[in-house]
Amino acid sequence: GAVVSQHPSRVICKSGTSVKIECRSLDFQATTMFWYRQFPKKSLMLMATSNEGSKATYEQGVEKDKFLINHASLTLSTLTVTSAHPEDSSFYICSAVNPGLNNSPLHFGNGTRLTVT
């Protein structure tokens, strides 16, 4: 079964509103989670690294005030798209690291399809 749960799977919102996406690790405590964005038929672009108990590390070109990340517990990280605009429409995917395993693959959520109208 899934070890990382992402919610919601789909969301449609109006321009100017904010949307929160949740990423939960189910079977382990994840000190680090990653947020990716994927455009249609494109690869995954790393947006930020979410660290439990500290500020997220954003990749170059990603607006931290636009994409707010909170990792308040060892099993939950949230991504909030603030004041969403149609160009924010995309597929957002989170992944989590199991710190108990070295050189291990990431576990991915099933993604969230965001459509901003």
Add this chain to the structure above:
Amino acid sequence: SQQGEEDPQALSIQEGENATMNCSYKTSINNLQWYRQNSGRGLVHLILIRSNEREKHSGRLRVTLDTSKKSSSLLITASRAADTASYFCATNPLQGAQKLVFGQGTRLTINP
């Protein structure tokens, strides 16, 4: 920044044939991983190969890694219609902790 290049971008073959996808990268790595993605879904981990390994098998999957050429290949043998998906290689950079950098992906279509 994205560092992986995959080749081909799209591949269409008949069921039963073998499918080979290639990946090149730019920096030193801890490991390289291959993932599969069905349309509109999350990623499923297929196989991980460490930088000191040259070849790895898992069922119908065979992965090779050539660190001198900074390249990897994924071979799917005896393909099935259910193998239709996008396949991505992802590298874990040497200085990147658990970060993954994804390639552009190969869209594989298996025709029944």
